Amino acid sequence: MKDFFKIANKKFNSRLIVGTGKYKNFSECAKAIKYSGAEIVTVAVRRVNIVDKKKPLLMDYIDPKKITYLPNTAGCFTSKDALRTLRLAREIGGWKLVKLEVLGDKKNLFPDMIETLRSTEILSKEGFKVMVYCSDDPLMAKRLEDSGAVAIMPLAAPIGSGLGIQNYTNIKIIRNQTKLPVIIDAGIGQASDAVIAMELGCDGVLINTAIAKAKKPFEMAQAMKFAVISGRKSFISGRISKILHGSASTTNKGII
Amino acid sequence: MKKTKKIKIILNGKSRSLQKMTSIYDLMRSLKLSTDKVAIELNKEIINKKTIKNLFLKDKDKIEIVHFIGGG
Numbered sequence: 001m002k003d004f005f006k007i008a009n010k011k012f013n014s015r016l017i018v019g020t021g022k023y024k025n026f027s028e029c030a031k032a033i034k035y036s037g038a039e040i041v042t043v044a045v046r047r048v049n050i051v052d053k054k055k056p057l058l059m060d061y062i063d064p065k066k067i068t069y070l071p072n073t074a075g076c077f078t079s080k081d082a083l084r085t086l087r088l089a090r091e092i093g094g095w096k097l098v099k100l101e102v103l104g105d106k107k108n109l110f111p112d113m114i115e116t117l118r119s120t121e122i123l124s125k126e127g128f129k130v131m132v133y134c135s136d137d138p139l140m141a142k143r144l145e146d147s148g149a150v151a152i153m154p155l156a157a158p159i160g161s162g163l164g165i166q167n168y169t170n171i172k173i174i175r176n177q178t179k180l181p182v183i184i185d186a187g188i189g190q191a192s193d194a195v196i197a198m199e200l201g202c203d204g205v206l207i208n209t210a211i212a213k214a215k216k217p218f219e220m221a222q223a224m225k226f227a228v229i230s231g232r233k234s235f236i237s238g239r240i241s242k243i244l245h246g247s248a249s250t251t252n253k254g255i256i
Numbered sequence: 257m258k259k260t261k262k263i264k265i266i267l268n269g270k271s272r273s274l275q276k277m278t279s280i281y282d283l284m285r286s287l288k289l290s291t292d293k294v295a296i297e298l299n300k301e302i303i304n305k306k307t308i309k310n311l312f313l314k315d316k317d318k319i320e321i322v323h324f325i326g327g328g
């Protein structure tokens with residue numbers, strides 16, 4: 001059975017999106033992406049290094065024709081900055097599928113949902129397909145959907161914390177109330193967290209730190225790949241219902 | 257005293273002096289930067305990369321040249 005991951009009418013095979021930050025270098029990052037099987041990677045917009053032009057370029061290591069670049073507004077704390085960043089990203093090469101993240105809190109990196117909502121609305125009107133990093137609040141998720149978001153990306157836990165999914169109930173409610181893809185963004189620490197996200201019914205998972213900062217990033221990239229596949233298959237296979245007592249796996253018929 | 261033929265611009269946050277009548281295209285060439293992997297902003301307005309041959313920099317212009325880097 002073909003089980004595509006669809007975002008804004010684009011089909012992907014892999015449900016794992018990976019970030020390209022925090023790696024030792026681009027070559028390690030490119031190799032980790034290969035191991036992860038991800039077809040979408042997040043990237044950031046920053047100033048070109050005018051002084052040191054020999055500095056390697058991300059695009060030389062990760063071919064945007066083969067891997068979908070998802071420009072992200074990491075580090076933006078206002079709607080104004082986020083809009084500026086994504087408009088520049090579009091100018092670099094026509095990217096319309098983007099990830100919006102407007103942070104409101106330097107310590108926990110929680111999203112500022114007021115600024116996020118405002119930005120989603122403006123960007124959608126400008127023709128962007130906006131995937132939105134958000135809190136795990138079902139009401140906010142609904143409002144994002146109404147503002148034109150193409151994917152809802154609630155955090156599992158603070159960015160880079162590795163704490164895993166903190167609020168199963170809210171994630172499930174967010175999943176069940178929307179037709180949009182729900183992608184867990186931020187807070188994944190280990191493969192089992194990714195499995196749980198997928199078993200809750202999420203459509204995908206975005207992981208950066210848990211892979212980039214693992215002792216063995218390539219092994220972890222692979223672990224996350226299998227975790228997402230495994231969790232998804234488990235979810236769509238329809239699990240058994242939970243019962244309190246034992247139920248024998250072998251029939252008593254013909255017992256000697 | 258002869259009038260200076262130089263202008264000062266702010267390029268990616270740093271002051272830089274240029275000859276008068278330098279176009280953004282000239283600047284990109286002198287920086288050995290190709291336009292296809294970057295976006296350019298002039299005084300906070302994104303500019304169409306096709307027009308840079310005719311866009312001449314003025315004194316105190318602020319120009320930002322950005323590209324993609326690794327990020328989460």
